[in-house]
Amino acid sequence: MFDLDKWKEIWATLRSNKLRTFLTAFGVFWGILMLMAMLGFASSLETGSRRQMKGLATNMLFVWGQATTESYDGLPTGREIQFTMDDIEPIRRLPAVDAVAPRIQLGGWQSGFTVAYESKSGSFQVYGDYPDLTRIIAFGYEAGRFINQRDILEQRKVAVIGNLVRDELYPPDVDPVGTYIKISGVYFQVVGVMKTLRTGREGERDALTVYVPFTTMRASFNMGNRVGFFALTAKPGFAGPAVETQVRSILKQRHRVSPTDELAIGSFNMFQVFEKIGGIFTAIALVGWVVGMLTLLAGVIGVSNIMLITVKERTKEIGVRKALGATPASIVAMVMKEAVVLTALAGLMGMAAGVGLLALAGVVLEHATNVPFGPPEVPLSTALVAVAVLVGAGGLAGIMPAAHAASIKPIEALRAE
Secondary structure, eight states: OOOOHHHHOOOOOOOTTTHHHHHHHHHHHHHHHHHHHHHHHHHHHHHHHHHHTBBBBBBEEEEEEOOOOSTTTBTTTOOOEEGGGGGHHHHHHHHHEEEEEEEETHHHHHHHOEEEEETTEEEEEEEOOOOOGGTBBOEEEEEEEOHHHHHHHTTEEEEEEHHHHHHHHTTTTOOOTTTTEEEETEEEEEEEEESSOOOOHHHHHHHEEEEHHHHHHHHHTTTTEEEEEEEEEOOTTOOHHHHHHHHHHHHHHHTOOOOSSSSSSSEEEHHHHOOOOHHHHHHHHHHHHHHHHHHHHHHHHHHHHHHHHHHHTHHHHHHHHHHTTOOOHHHHHHHHHHHHHHHHHHHHHHHHHHHHHHHHHHHHTTOOOSSSSOOOOOOOHHHHHHHHHHHHHHHHHHHHHHHHHHTTOOOHHHOOO
């Protein structure tokens, strides 16, 4: 295997027809490059999607009230379901539920509300929240803190603002913590500036939000006992659909909703979203492997054909070798080595080009937040598999030419033109 003369011979053979060697190697090069590119694309899409969902618990569930579509227990259809504070403890006692964060919003779902600081004002979402929200949606902080339990118990008029709220209302040299903002005529002291961990539209929404204690919002804006919606997480070991079923079931019982009315209570299950996304990523990666392998197979077929032509051109040489005592095994080894070397060199260059391409894409996408792609990552194990594929491809390309070379008879070979 490490006979220097044999390796010189292989190199001389490959150099004897440079154009043919280049065109043959290009097929393998392109196949490996496409394989790396497809796997990198799948990885980039997955990284970007997970980056946009960063900051959300993967076991999260949102539940809100809608209108009934079935009459039940003497009540008509079209009845609006309104959650209340009395629903909190029954949900919290469910065996599958971990954290529960009731939420209310000033002005209604996704409605902006005027918030002012001194002479500047803007329209932002204003939520009433509990400290447990941080167990469901992860926040970073540029300054200060989030709502705590004393804020809830004492109904403190405090607020946490998103970093884009700060940018719109405050001059660059003013620290918002300790200042007062006005929401619908009520003053709140800013105790924190939140920096969202999410990206894209959801991240922008977080950054344009003002958070105040739930109890303070109820008292300050006469919102009564109602709850807008619930955000909650499941305990480890509980399946997403089971948690959703438990929560919806208890709320239906409490609000006298028909067990078969699936539209009266709306829900968004992050469990299922992550499962579906995981399945999509697996399918994309599989497609990448299939397309890359088929492209590589085309290159391997090209190598095999070229090796057959090479064997035919060297018929007399092979005949002389056999006449001088070369065994069929040595002839097979010679042809197989040439095929493996050609395939491996082309494939490794393709892999290097693929790694360079992915590295360049990673630099471009590292800080891109408005696109669904992130820096591509191809694991080392995948690269090792690709190397194994290269070696196997080289062996596959040399099987037929090697078998043909081994079958050549010395006398017939010496007569060949």
